[in-house]
Amino acid sequence: MPTDDQKERRQAGQQGKALLILFFACCLALFAIDFVVKRPAHMVWEEWPGFYALFGFVGCVLIVLMARYLLRPLVKREEDYYD
Amino acid sequence: MIEVMPPAAIFIIGALLIPLVPGRLKSVYILALPVIGMWNLLNLPLGSHYPVAFHGYDLLIMEVDRLSRVFAIVFHLIAFIGMLYILNFKNNLEYVTALCYAGCALGVVFAGDLLTLFFFWEGLTVTSMFLILARQTSSATAAALRYSLVHAAGGLLLLAGIVMHHHATGSLAFGHLGLGSLGTILIFLGFGVNCAWPLLHGWLVDAYPEASIGGTVFLAAFTTKTAVYVLARAFAGEPSLIWIGTIMAIFPLFFAIIENDLRRVLAYCLINQIGFMVVGIGIGTELAINGIVAQAFAHILYKGLLFMAIGAVLYRTGTAKATELGGLAKSMPWTCFFYLMGAAAIAAPLFAGFVSKSLVLSAAAHEQLWLVWFALLLAAVGVFISAGLKVPFFAFFGNDGGHRVKEAPLNMLLAMGGAAFLCLFIGVFPHYLYDLLPYDVAYQPYTYNHVMGQLQLLFFAGLAFSLLLLSGVYPAEVRAINLDFDWTYRMASRLLYRGLDLSLNGINSLINRLVAVEFTARLSTFFQDGPARFVLALSRPICLLRQMDAKQLARSEEKVLRTYRLGNFSVACTAIFSVGFLVLLFFL
Numbered sequence: 001m002p003t004d005d006q007k008e009r010r011q012a013g014q015q016g017k018a019l020l021i022l023f024f025a026c027c028l029a030l031f032a033i034d035f036v037v038k039r040p041a042h043m044v045w046e047e048w049p050g051f052y053a054l055f056g057f058v059g060c061v062l063i064v065l066m067a068r069y070l071l072r073p074l075v076k077r078e079e080d081y082y083d
Numbered sequence: 084m085i086e087v088m089p090p091a092a093i094f095i096i097g098a099l100l101i102p103l104v105p106g107r108l109k110s111v112y113i114l115a116l117p118v119i120g121m122w123n124l125l126n127l128p129l130g131s132h133y134p135v136a137f138h139g140y141d142l143l144i145m146e147v148d149r150l151s152r153v154f155a156i157v158f159h160l161i162a163f164i165g166m167l168y169i170l171n172f173k174n175n176l177e178y179v180t181a182l183c184y185a186g187c188a189l190g191v192v193f194a195g196d197l198l199t200l201f202f203f204w205e206g207l208t209v210t211s212m213f214l215i216l217a218r219q220t221s222s223a224t225a226a227a228l229r230y231s232l233v234h235a236a237g238g239l240l241l242l243a244g245i246v247m248h249h250h251a252t253g254s255l256a257f258g259h260l261g262l263g264s265l266g267t268i269l270i271f272l273g274f275g276v277n278c279a280w281p282l283l284h285g286w287l288v289d290a291y292p293e294a295s296i297g298g299t300v301f302l303a304a305f306t307t308k309t310a311v312y313v314l315a316r317a318f319a320g321e322p323s324l325i326w327i328g329t330i331m332a333i334f335p336l337f338f339a340i341i342e343n344d345l346r347r348v349l350a351y352c353l354i355n356q357i358g359f360m361v362v363g364i365g366i367g368t369e370l371a372i373n374g375i376v377a378q379a380f381a382h383i384l385y386k387g388l389l390f391m392a393i394g395a396v397l398y399r400t401g402t403a404k405a406t407e408l409g410g411l412a413k414s415m416p417w418t419c420f421f422y423l424m425g426a427a428a429i430a431a432p433l434f435a436g437f438v439s440k441s442l443v444l445s446a447a448a449h450e451q452l453w454l455v456w457f458a459l460l461l462a463a464v465g466v467f468i469s470a471g472l473k474v475p476f477f478a479f480f481g482n483d484g485g486h487r488v489k490e491a492p493l494n495m496l497l498a499m500g501g502a503a504f505l506c507l508f509i510g511v512f513p514h515y516l517y518d519l520l521p522y523d524v525a526y527q528p529y530t531y532n533h534v535m536g537q538l539q540l541l542f543f544a545g546l547a548f549s550l551l552l553l554s555g556v557y558p559a560e561v562r563a564i565n566l567d568f569d570w571t572y573r574m575a576s577r578l579l580y581r582g583l584d585l586s587l588n589g590i591n592s593l594i595n596r597l598v599a600v601e602f603t604a605r606l607s608t609f610f611q612d613g614p615a616r617f618v619l620a621l622s623r624p625i626c627l628l629r630q631m632d633a634k635q636l637a638r639s640e641e642k643v644l645r646t647y648r649l650g651n652f653s654v655a656c657t658a659i660f661s662v663g664f665l666v667l668l669f670f671l
Contacts, residue, residue: 046536056539056546068556
């Protein structure tokens with residue numbers, strides 16, 4: 001017999017999953033719309049379909065990977081390093 | 084009847100009277116001060132007020148123009164919100180220093196000459212230091228000390244610059260200076276310390292997360308923004324600022340990703356946002372200056388909101404570390420909601436950050452600074468994933484940190500709600516903000532390209548963030564610290580300490596050994612039996628001539644030494660020595 005807490009957690013998990021699917025769908029829609037509506041833009045690359053989407057995605061991945069694999073090994077120390 | 088009061092005077096004099104106000108009236112009083120200040124400010128006519136002749140210098144306490152006025156307006160807003168936020172702490176020291184700090188910032192903003200500016204500039208350092216000390220932990224005390232030393236150095240740079248500038252030009256007027264001489268370069272660097280330029284930024288990420296809960300909200304609003312203001316007034320269009328700002332916008336992003344202390348994550352994001360403003364000042368066109376002012380206005384509100392929400396988490400749970408938090412959305416739903424409003428205000432359409440940041444980006448595009456434009460776009464992505472996604476994820480969602488706490492106190496919620504409302508209001512009705520800007524703008528932030536581009540950028544950054552989290556690539560939060568530039572002076576001071584310890588204490592102990600121990604001992608032996616040994620040395624040949632054996636020799640030596648020690652010389656000996664002494668004196 002699952003406790004209330006477990007039930008709640010499962011429910012929250014299901015809600016989370018639903019939200020995530022909704023979020024992915026929004027992303028897909030935002031990406032697809034670029035191929036339907038042409039953007040009047042100042043710069044050449046702004047007119048490429050999916051430019052901003054790709055920039056956001058790649059930018060995020062780059063920042064996270066560089067922070068994790070380049071910066072952290074350099075600067076990470078024990079919490080009492082200065083004491 | 085005084086027509087206009089200097090806003091700084093209202094805040095500072097008003098603040099000093101706070102301890103005298105009794106009981107419940109105090110809460111009303113400290114909230115009334117920013118309101119009275121705002122009323123006074125809105126009635127301030129543009130132009131110069133309070134010219135003062137001081138020891139032959141012409142000072143101008145207040146120079147009101149559109150640039151200074153808009154900064155003053157947002158300073159009043161955040162002062163009110165901040166005072167509301169700290170109302171429940173019932174701490175006179177915090178009330179007084181927070182309002183004095185705001186007053187000093189207003190003093191800087193309206194200063195018409197460099198001496199008045201310097202006076203209030205130093206006031207900022209002193210008052211803000213107390214906001215860090217108000218946390219009353221040993222690490223906060225240490226951070227406050229480092230903070231004050233860095234700012235004292237910055238203040239000295241500024242003072243040296245002002246003196247040299249005055250010597251060269253004979254003018255103390257505070258207007259556009261440009262980088263023409265050593266004096267103005269020093270002023271530039273002095274401003275740079277408070278603006279947290281790369282390598283000069285260590286104090287910010289060191290001290291802000293150590294300050295008191297309410298103190299951080301004030302700190303985030305005033306020091307760096309007054310620095311942005313003075314740079315915009317004195318060094319607009321200075322090309323080096325473009326690159327300084329670009330570096331500022333990029334490098335903190337990486338630190339923000341791996342930092343565990345959530346208030347420190349926000350401090351890194353703060354540097355990143357100041358970077359946007361510094362780029363705008365470097366571009367220096369009317370559009371760019373409007374952009375940085377709008378950005379400063381919006382940033383003070385939404386960064387204040389973010390710090391308030393995490394401050395409320397710290398207040399309730401006692402920690403702001405990602406490793407110890409999580410799942411607070413349930414127990415602190417309103418705080419979570421307001422935080423998310425603040426996160427949206429960083430960049431999302433319909434919020435303040437969107438209508439201000441796009442001005443700076445457009446200014447960069449107009450000047451065809453493509454590299455800068457791309458860097459700023461990347462910076463916008465980075466700050467969104469750190470302050471907008473990482474912090475709320477680890478604080479309010481994610482793994483349950485096990486804290487079952489109450490919602491934040493009502494005054495804190497009202498303060499956050501006020502800031503959130505302003506962020507939304509500015510985003511929906513940007514012309515109210517645009518009307519306040521120094522130059523007339525005809526700028527439309529809500530074009531299809533802008534809105535759609537921004538939405539795609541944010542959604543796909545969010546998509547990447549969630550995929551990285553789900554796949555486990557996103558770095559797990561760990562209990563650790565990350566070294567930053569403050570390492571250099573923290574280590575340098577330790578090295579200095581150790582160096583001084585070794586050199587000065589070394590010299591000390593050497594001198595002690597030579598003088599106090601060895602020299603005095605020898606001196607004492609010398610005076611004890613020096614003359615006796617001298618006599619023994621003289622009489623040795625005689626003893627040898629008399630062919631004394633070793634035993635006899637030792638006995639006679641012993642006798643002479645004992646005689647000297649006890650001082651019981653025979654009369655004959657005394658007579659011989661006296662005569663010898665007189666003969667010596669005669670010849671000398």
